[in-house]
Amino acid sequence: xxxxxxxxxxxxxxxxxxxxxxxxxxxxxxxxxxxxxxxxxxxxxxxxxxxxxxxxxxxxxxxxxxxxxxxxxxxxxxxxxxxxxxxxxxxxxxxxxxxxxxxxxxxxxxxxxxxxxxxxxxxxxxxxxxxxxxxxxxxxxxxxxxxxxxxxxxxxxxxxxxxxxxxxxxxxxxxxxxxxxxxxxxxxxxxxxxxxxxxxxxxxxxxxxxxxxxxxxxxxxxxxxxxxxxxxxxxxxxxxxxxxxxxxxxxxxxxxxxxxxxxxxxxxxxxxxxxxxxxxxxxxxxxxxxxxxxxxxxxxxxxxxxxxxxxxxxxxxxxxxxxxxxx
Numbered sequence: 001x002x003x004x005x006x007x008x009x010x011x012x013x014x015x016x017x018x019x020x021x022x023x024x025x026x027x028x029x030x031x032x033x034x035x036x037x038x039x040x041x042x043x044x045x046x047x048x049x050x051x052x053x054x055x056x057x058x059x060x061x062x063x064x065x066x067x068x069x070x071x072x073x074x075x076x077x078x079x080x081x082x083x084x085x086x087x088x089x090x091x092x093x094x095x096x097x098x099x100x101x102x103x104x105x106x107x108x109x110x111x112x113x114x115x116x117x118x119x120x121x122x123x124x125x126x127x128x129x130x131x132x133x134x135x136x137x138x139x140x141x142x143x144x145x146x147x148x149x150x151x152x153x154x155x156x157x158x159x160x161x162x163x164x165x166x167x168x169x170x171x172x173x174x175x176x177x178x179x180x181x182x183x184x185x186x187x188x189x190x191x192x193x194x195x196x197x198x199x200x201x202x203x204x205x206x207x208x209x210x211x212x213x214x215x216x217x218x219x220x221x222x223x224x225x226x227x228x229x230x231x232x233x234x235x236x237x238x239x240x241x242x243x244x245x246x247x248x249x250x251x252x253x254x255x256x257x258x259x260x261x262x263x264x265x266x267x268x269x270x271x272x273x274x275x276x277x278x279x280x281x282x283x284x285x286x287x288x289x290x291x292x293x294x295x296x297x298x299x300x301x302x303x304x305x306x307x308x309x310x311x312x313x314x315x316x317x318x319x320x321x322x323x324x325x326x327x
Contacts, residue, residue, distance in 0.1 A: 001013060001014070001044070001045030001046070001287075001290060002290070003047075004195070004269060004270060004271075004272050005195060005270060006116070006146070006148075006167050006168040006194075006195025006196075006197065006270065006272060007146060007165065007166070007167030007168065007193060007194055007195055008146075008167065009076065009115065009116060009145070009146050009167050009168070009195070010076075011047055011048035011076050011272055012045055012046045012047040012048050012272075013265060013272060013290060014046065014048075014261065014265075014272065014273055014274075014275070014286065014287060014289065014290060015046065015048030015049065015050055015078075015197065015272050015273070015274035016038065016041045016046050016048065016049050016050065016274060016275070016276065016283075017050045017199065017274035017275060017276030018034075018038065018049055018050060018051045018055070018060050018063065018064050018276060019050075019051065019052065019055045019060060019276055020276040020277065020278065021033075021034040021037065021038075021060065021063060021276065021277075021278045022034065022055055022056050022059045022060040022063055023055045023056050023057075023059065023060060024055065024221075024222070024223045025204070025205070025222055025223070025224065026217075026218065026221050026222050027218075027221050028056075028059065029278040031063060031066075033278055034063045034067065034278060035063065035066060035067040036280075037277065037278055037279065037280060037283055038063070038064065038067035038068065039067055039070075040280055040283060041283055041287075042068070042071060042074075042075060044283070044284075044287055045287075046287070047074065047075050047076055048075070048076045048078070048272065048274070049064055049068060049075060049076070049077055049078070050078045050079075050170075050197070050199075050274045050276075051063075051064045051077070051078070051079050051080075051109075052079055052080035052118075052120055053079065053080065053081060053083070053085065053101055053104070053105055053108075054080070054083040054085060054120065057085045058085075058108060061079060061105055061108035061109050062108045064077065064079075064109060065108050065109040065110035065111065066110065068109075069110045072110070072111055076115040076116065077109060077111065077114060077115050077116070078114075078115060078116035078117075078118060078148065078168075078170075078197075079105050079109065079114055079116075079117065079118070080117070080118040080119070080120035080150060081093070081097075081098050081101045081102065081105070081117065081118075081119065081120060082098075082119045082120035082121050082123060083120055083121070089319060089320070089323070091121055091123040091124075091125070091323065092123065093119055093122075093123035093125075093126045093130075093131045094123075094126055094130075095126075095130055095131070095133065095134035095137075098131065098134040098135065098138075099134060099137070099138065102114065102117065102138055102143055102144065103143075106143065112142075112143070113142060113143055113144065113145055114138075114143065114144045114145070115145050115146060116145070116146045116147075116148050116167060116168060117135055117138065117144040117146070117147060117148065118147075118148035118149060118150045118168070118170055119131055119135075119148070119149050119150060119152070120150050121150060121151055121323045121324075121325070122149070122151065122152050122153075122156055122323075122325035122327070124325075124327075128152075128156050128159045128160045128163075129159060129160070129162075129163050131160065132147065132159075132160040132161075132163035132164040133163055133164070135147045135164055136163060136164040139164065146167035146168070147160070147164050147165070147166055147167060148166060148167055148168040148169065148170060148197075149166060149169055149170075150169070150170040150171065150199075151170075151171050151172075151323070151324050151325060152169060152171075152185075152325050153183065153184075153185070153325045153326055153327050154183065154184035154185050154187070154188040155327055156325050156327055157169060157185065157188050157189075157192070157194070158188065158192070161192055161194070166192070166194050167194065167195060168194060168195040168196065168197050168272075169185060169189055169194055169195075169196050169197070170196075170197040170198075170199055170274075171185060171196075171198070171199065172198065172199050172200040172315060173196070173198035173199075173200075173201070173264070173271075174198060174200055174201050174202065174203050174207060174260060174264065175203070175207060175241065175245070175260050175263055175302075175306065176203050176206070176207065176238065176241050176311045177200065177203070177311075177315050180196065180198075183326075186267075186268070189270065190268070190270075194270075195270045195271070195272060196268065196270060196271045196272070197271075197272050197273070197274055198264055198271065198272075198273045198274070199274060200315075201260065201261055201264050201273035201274065201275050202257050202260055202261070202275050202286075203241075203260070204224055204227075204230075205224075206229075206230070206235070206238070206241075206242070207241070207242065207245060207256060207257065207260040208255070208256055208257040208260075209242045209245065209246055209255075209256040209257075211230075211235060212235060212236075212239075213232040213233075213235045213236045215235070217230060223317075223320075226317040227313070227314070227315065227316050227317055227320075228313035228314045228317070229311070229312070229313035229314060229315055230313070231313060233312075234312045234313035237312040237313075238311055238312055238313070240309045241306070241309055241311065242256060244302070244305045244306065244309065245259050245260060248298075248301075248302060248305075252292060254288070254289075254292055255285055255288075257275075257282075257285055257286060257289070258285065258286070258288050258289040258292055259289075259292065259294075259302075260289075261273055261275060261286060261289035262289045262292035262293070262294050263294060263299070263302060265289065265290070266293075266294040266298075266299055
């Protein structure tokens with residue numbers, strides 16, 4: 001496992017997304033299973049672990065805190081603020097709220113500092129300069145080490161970075177979600193020396209080839225059940241993306257998931273995907289992506305094949321898409 005830079009923060013080239021262990025993609029896993037898979041990831045060289053207060057809510061941070069406590073000084077923990085935890089999906093990035101919830105996250109994570117603190121969604125009610133200023137205060141106090149933004153526009157990133165340097169941007173990015181290439185975000189990251197962390201690097205499970213129109217997603221526990229891209233019709237319509245990955249994986253004696261992650265790693269040296277899983281076999285499969293070097297010719301071949309495929313369905317539900325910053 002090599003390392004990569006998110007701004008001045010050094011992390012393993014593949015991180016670990018902890019959300020799906022505790023929430024949002026089906027019922028929560030057994031806590032011991034969650035602790036074991038997180039510790040196993042660390043034993044295999046992963047040093048970068050991603051969570052958020054809203055996952056659970058709160059249960060993911062507690063899990064991560066317990067799992068990583070024995071080797072806290074050898075890992076980088078990222079968490080996020082910015083949602084109202086009141087049963088709605090409303091936003092709250094007022095400076096006093098950020099400072100309050102940072103203290104609560106520190107307790108749950110069993111630590112004295114948050115290595116990377118992301119604004120989970122841009123709050124249109126609070127100027128981004130005020131958000132950056134609040135995080136800057138936390139950095140001055142030593143409670144936060146680096147500042148990040150999630151699903152922010154290029155313009156918002158520039159405004160925030162002018163107040164407090166941004167280490168990383170986290171937005172959805174994968175072979176079937178290419179928005180950061182088209183909206184100026186990747187370009188801005190490169191220009192300003194900011195790292196990029198793709199969430200959903202495996203298309204929220206779809207790019208593994210293990211989801212089909214018969215897959216049952218429980219609307220009570222699985223967010224994807226309300227995402228247009230995960231309707232049975234869209235799952236069927238988007239099969240050519242997975243077929244392409246399967247064909248390419250066969251040639252490389254790999255799996256579709258490994259090709260999808262290797263593709264992200266090959267895009268830029270400052271991109272660090274964070275696939276998540278609760279299963280040891282999937283963890284091993286994901287980490288196997290670091291052994292696959294895609295050549296420029298491979299990338300051109302994938303790009304050429306994808307150019308004739310159009311992806312059907314929005315990546316999230318309408319209420320979630322409304323919280324994406326396009327300013």
